[in-house]
Amino acid sequence: MTETEKEIIVTGNEKPRIGVFVCHCGVNIAGVIPIEDLVEYAKTLPDVVFATEYKFMCSDVGQTLIKEKIQEQNLNRVIVAACSPRMHEPTFRLVLKEAGLNQFLFEMANIREHSSWVHMKDPEGAYEIAKDHIRLAVNKARELVPLEVQTVEVDPSCLIIGGGIAGMNAALDLATEGYKVYLVEKTPTIGGHMAQLDKTFPTMDCSACILTPRMVDVARNENIELLTYSEVTDVTGYIGNFEVTILKKPHYVDQEKCTGCGVCIDHCPVSVGNEFDLGLATRKAIYIPFPQAVPGQYTIDMDSCIRCGICASPDVCEPEAIVYDDEPEEIKVKVGTIIVATGWDLYDPTELKQYGYGRYPNVITGLQMERLLSSFGPLLGKPVRPSDLKEPHSIAFLQCVGSRNFREGGNKYCSRVCCMYATKQARQYKEKHPDAEIYIFYMDIRAFGKGYEEFYESAGRNYGINYVRGRIAEVREGEDHKIIIRSEDTLLQQPIELEVDMFVLSCGLEPRADADKITSLLRIQRSGDGFFMEAHPKLRPVDTLTEGIFVAGVAQGPKDIPDAVAQAKGAASSAAALMAKGEVEVEPFFAVVSPERCIGCGMCVENCAYGAVELVEDRRFGTIASINQALCKGCGACAGNCRCSAINIKGFTAEQIFEMITGRF
Amino acid sequence: MSKVVFETEDEEEVKVDKDWKPRILAFLCNWCSYAGADLAGVSRIQYPATVRVVRVPCTGRINPFFILKALTDGWDGVVVSGCHPGDCHYISGNLVARRRFALLNELLEFFGIEPGRVNFMWASAAEGERFAVLIEKATERVKKLGPNKRFLKKW
Numbered sequence: 001m002t003e004t005e006k007e008i009i010v011t012g013n014e015k016p017r018i019g020v021f022v023c024h025c026g027v028n029i030a031g032v033i034p035i036e037d038l039v040e041y042a043k044t045l046p047d048v049v050f051a052t053e054y055k056f057m058c059s060d061v062g063q064t065l066i067k068e069k070i071q072e073q074n075l076n077r078v079i080v081a082a083c084s085p086r087m088h089e090p091t092f093r094l095v096l097k098e099a100g101l102n103q104f105l106f107e108m109a110n111i112r113e114h115s116s117w118v119h120m121k122d123p124e125g126a127y128e129i130a131k132d133h134i135r136l137a138v139n140k141a142r143e144l145v146p147l148e149v150q151t152v153e154v155d156p157s158c159l160i161i162g163g164g165i166a167g168m169n170a171a172l173d174l175a176t177e178g179y180k181v182y183l184v185e186k187t188p189t190i191g192g193h194m195a196q197l198d199k200t201f202p203t204m205d206c207s208a209c210i211l212t213p214r215m216v217d218v219a220r221n222e223n224i225e226l227l228t229y230s231e232v233t234d235v236t237g238y239i240g241n242f243e244v245t246i247l248k249k250p251h252y253v254d255q256e257k258c259t260g261c262g263v264c265i266d267h268c269p270v271s272v273g274n275e276f277d278l279g280l281a282t283r284k285a286i287y288i289p290f291p292q293a294v295p296g297q298y299t300i301d302m303d304s305c306i307r308c309g310i311c312a313s314p315d316v317c318e319p320e321a322i323v324y325d326d327e328p329e330e331i332k333v334k335v336g337t338i339i340v341a342t343g344w345d346l347y348d349p350t351e352l353k354q355y356g357y358g359r360y361p362n363v364i365t366g367l368q369m370e371r372l373l374s375s376f377g378p379l380l381g382k383p384v385r386p387s388d389l390k391e392p393h394s395i396a397f398l399q400c401v402g403s404r405n406f407r408e409g410g411n412k413y414c415s416r417v418c419c420m421y422a423t424k425q426a427r428q429y430k431e432k433h434p435d436a437e438i439y440i441f442y443m444d445i446r447a448f449g450k451g452y453e454e455f456y457e458s459a460g461r462n463y464g465i466n467y468v469r470g471r472i473a474e475v476r477e478g479e480d481h482k483i484i485i486r487s488e489d490t491l492l493q494q495p496i497e498l499e500v501d502m503f504v505l506s507c508g509l510e511p512r513a514d515a516d517k518i519t520s521l522l523r524i525q526r527s528g529d530g531f532f533m534e535a536h537p538k539l540r541p542v543d544t545l546t547e548g549i550f551v552a553g554v555a556q557g558p559k560d561i562p563d564a565v566a567q568a569k570g571a572a573s574s575a576a577a578l579m580a581k582g583e584v585e586v587e588p589f590f591a592v593v594s595p596e597r598c599i600g601c602g603m604c605v606e607n608c609a610y611g612a613v614e615l616v617e618d619r620r621f622g623t624i625a626s627i628n629q630a631l632c633k634g635c636g637a638c639a640g641n642c643r644c645s646a647i648n649i650k651g652f653t654a655e656q657i658f659e660m661i662t663g664r665f
Numbered sequence: 666m667s668k669v670v671f672e673t674e675d676e677e678e679v680k681v682d683k684d685w686k687p688r689i690l691a692f693l694c695n696w697c698s699y700a701g702a703d704l705a706g707v708s709r710i711q712y713p714a715t716v717r718v719v720r721v722p723c724t725g726r727i728n729p730f731f732i733l734k735a736l737t738d739g740w741d742g743v744v745v746s747g748c749h750p751g752d753c754h755y756i757s758g759n760l761v762a763r764r765r766f767a768l769l770n771e772l773l774e775f776f777g778i779e780p781g782r783v784n785f786m787w788a789s790a791a792e793g794e795r796f797a798v799l800i801e802k803a804t805e806r807v808k809k810l811g812p813n814k815r816f817l818k819k820w
C-alpha cells in the first residue's frame with residue numbers, strides 16, 4: 001500500500017461493493033468466450049458496482065489495474081474471472097492486501113479450466129457456464145467476511161523417506177544448513193539402486209566411487225539421524241508440525257555391539273538368493289546387503305534363519321551381538337517438513353511372455369546385466385550366460401520393455417534411462433570383448449541429456465555396436481539355449497533372423513509396488529503414471545499438493561542420477577525455505593460453533609478425524625461442541641453432519657454455499 | 666428400496682430433448698476432484714457444458730441440506746465428487762461423506778426424487794479424463810430424466 005492509498009475497512013455490515021475483473025488469458029479464454037459480453041453481464045448483477053476486462057489480469061499491469069480500481073471505486077469485494085484458483089488465488093489475494101483490502105474478500109470464477117478449455121467446441125455453452133460461474137462467485141462474495149491469516153510455527157526438522165541417491169543428497173543439504181534430519185530407509189542399508197550400478201553414463205565414472213563416500217558422509221553427519229531397516233507407519237499433523245511414527249524392524253543383531261567382522265557368515269549354514277544381486281548370487285541368512293553397506297552391521301533374515309544357534313556361539317560372534325529375541329521398536333518424532341524419495345521398482349517382464357523372461361535362462365533384465373558387469377558383482381565384472389556360465393559372444397538388447405507401450409502390458413511413459421544404460425552396458429562389454437557382436441533393438445533412441453548424444457554416437461562409431469531399428473515380436477530358444485530373434489529392420493525394411501547367446505531386456509522404471517501406502521500415510525497424490533504427483537508440473541515440480549511435503553528423485557517420475565540429485569536439492573531448498581522462516585501462513589478456514597444452536601449431540605466429535613472437537617459444559621448454553629483451532633484443519637466433516645447447522649466453516653460457510661446454490665438463474 | 670413409491674406417482678412422460686442442456690451443480694472437493702477438473706481443462710478434454718462448480722474443502726463438508734436445497738431450487742442435477750476412498754486429504758472426510766450420502770440416497774428416493782438426479786462419484790487430481798467421462802455420464806442420466814420439476818408448483 002502506498003501513502004496515497006487508504007485502507008478499506010470492512011466489517012461485513014456495509015453494503016457490498018463488488019468489482020468483477022474478467023481476464024482474456026490471451027486467447028485461452030477470449031478465443032472461446034466473448035469477454036465484452038461477460039463484462040456487460042457482470043454489470044447487471046446485484047451489488048456489482050464495477051466490471052472490466054484485461055488481457056492478462058495476473059500480469060503487473062493487470063494487478064495494478066485491480067489495485068487502482070479497488071481504491072477508486074471503493075470496492076469491498078473483488079472477483080477475478082480467469083483461471084483456476086489453484087493457480088492464481090494467492091497472487092490476487094496479495095493484490096487485495098496491497099490495495100488495503102482484507103485478502104479474504106476475494107473470490108475467483110474459474111472460466112478457463114472449467115469452461116473455455118473444456119467447452120472449446122461449444123462456445124455458447126462455454127459462455128453460459130462462464131456467466132454462471134461469475135454469478136455464483138458474486139453470490140458468494142456478498143457473504144464474504146474479512147478473516148485474519150493464521151501463522152503456525154515450522155519445526156526446524158525434516159523427515160526424509162528413502163535413502164537412495166535422491167534422499168541422501170536432500171539429507172546432506174539440509175543437515176549442512178543446520179536442520180535436523182530423520183532419514184528413514186526401508187532396507188538395512190542406504191544407497192538405493194545406485195549401489196547396484198557398475199558405471200554411470202555418460203561419463204562412465206564408477207558408481208560406487210561417487211556413491212559410497214556420500215553414504216559415509218550421511219552416516220557420519222551429526223544432524224542426520226539415520227534410521228535404516230525402518231518404516232514410517234503413521235503421520236499426523238500438518239505443515240510445520242508433523243507427528244511421525246517410525247517402526248524400527250528387529251535386526252536380531254545388536255547394532256551397537258556388532259563390529260561387522262563377518263565371521264558369522266562363514267558359519268551360517270543357510271544360503272538364499274541375494275536381493276542385491278537379483279538372485280544371481282546367494283547370501284547367508286545373516287548378512288549385510290553388500291560389502292560397502294552403510295551402516296555396516298549385520299542383520300538376520302528371520303524368514304530364512306533356522307535358528308541353529310551357531311552364529312550366537314561366542315566362538316563365532318565374539319562381541320555377543322546376536323539377539324534372537326530382538327523386538328521391533330517404535331519411535332515418534334516431530335518434524336516440520338517431509339521429503340519423499342522412495343525411488344522405483346524395475347518393471348517385471350515376466351508378463352510379456354513373448355520375450356521368454358523366466359522361461360529361457362539366457363534372457364535377463366538390464367538390472368541383472370548391471371550386476372553381471374559390476375566389478376564387485378557376483379562375477380567380478382565378467383558376465384557369463386546363466387545357462388552354461390560361458391562368456392557370451394553375441395548379445396542382443398531390446399529397448400522399451402514395459403515402457404512406451406500403449407497396447408499390451410507395461411507402462412505408457414518413457415523411462416528415460418534405458419536407451420542410455422543399454423548403450424553403457426554394450427560399451428562396457430565391447431571394451432573387454434572387442435570381437436563380441438552386440439545388437440540394440442530400438443524404436444528410437446532418446447539421448448537428450450548433457451553429453452548423451454555424444455555418448456550414443458560414439459557407441460556406434462568407436463565401438464561398433466549395431467543399432468537396429470525394429471521391435472522384436474517374439475523370441476524362441478534354439479540349440480544350446482541360444483535365443484533366436486525374429487524382427488524387421490524398419491530402416492532397411494528387411495526381415496532379420498538372428499541367433500544370440502544372451503538377450504537383455506532393457507526394462508523401464510516403475511512406481512514402487514507399495515506406493516499406495518505412502519499416498520495414504522501422507523495424503524499426497526499420484527499422477528496417471530502412478531508416480532507421486534507434483535503440485536504443478538512446471539512451477540512447483542518438487543511440491544506435493546499437501547503443504548510441507550515434497551518429492552524428489554524417481555519417486556516423482558523416471559529420471560537419471562543427475563536429475564534425481566537436482567530435484568533432491570530443489571526439494572531440500574524448498575523445505576529449508578519454510579524452516580528458515582520458522583513460521584508459515586495458513587488459511588484461516590476453521591470450524592466455528594454457534595453455541596445458541598448447538599444441542600450437544602456429539603455427531604461432530606465422532607466425525608472429526610483430528611480429535612479437534614469435544615463436548616463441553618457451558619454455563620449459558622449447556623452441553624455444546626467446542627473446537628480446538630490448533631487441531632482443526634477446516635475439512636468440514638463436522639459441519640457436513642450438523643443437523644442444527646450449528647457448525648460453520650470459515651471460507652466455506654453454509655451461507656456462502658447456499659448463496660451459490662440459489663444462484664441458479 | 667421399494668419401487669412402489671414411484672409407480673404410484675403420476676409420472677409425466679418426458680421426451681428427451683437432444684439439445685436441452687441440463688443445469689447441474691457440482692460440489693467438488695478442493696484436493697482431488699477440483700484439481701481433476703482443472704487437469705481436464707489443462708489437457709483440453711472436452712465434456713458437455715452442463716456443470717457449474719462449487720468448490721468445497723472436502724466432500725465431508727457437504728451437508729445434505731445443500732443437495733436438497735439445490736434440488737428444491739431447481740437445479741436439474743447435482744454432482745458430488747471427492748477423493749477416492751482411502752485417499753482423503755483429511756484422512757477420512759470422504760468416508761464420512763460416503764456414509765452420509767448412502768443414507769441421503771434413500772431419503773431422496775423416499776422424497777420421490779428420481780435416482781440419477783444426484784450423482785456421487787470419485788475422481789482424483791490425476792484423473793482429468795475420468796472426471797470428464799463421469800460428467801458426461803451424469804449429464805446423460807439427468808438428460809434422460811428431463812428438467813427437474815418435482816418441486817415446481819403447477820398453476
Ligand SMILES: Cc1cc2nc3c(=O)[nH]c(=O)nc-3n(C[C@H](O)[C@H](O)[C@H](O)COP(=O)(O)OP(=O)(O)OC[C@H]3O[C@@H](n4cnc5c(N)ncnc54)[C@H](O)[C@@H]3O)c2cc1C
Binds near residue numbers: 161163165184231342
Ligand atoms: C539398469 C539401470 C542402469 C542405470 N544406469 C544409470 C546410469 O548409468 N546413470 C544414471 O544417471 N542413471 C542410471 N539409472 C537410473 C538410476 O538408477 C536412478 O536415477 C536412481 O536410482 C534414482 O535414485 P532415487 O534415489 O530416486 O531412487 P532409488 O535408488 O530407488 O532409492 C530409493 C530408496 O528408498 C528406499 N525406499 C523405498 N520405499 C521406501 C519406504 N516406503 N520407506 C523407506 N524407504 C524406502 C529404497 O529402499 C531405496 O533405498 C539406471 C537405472 C537402471 C534400471
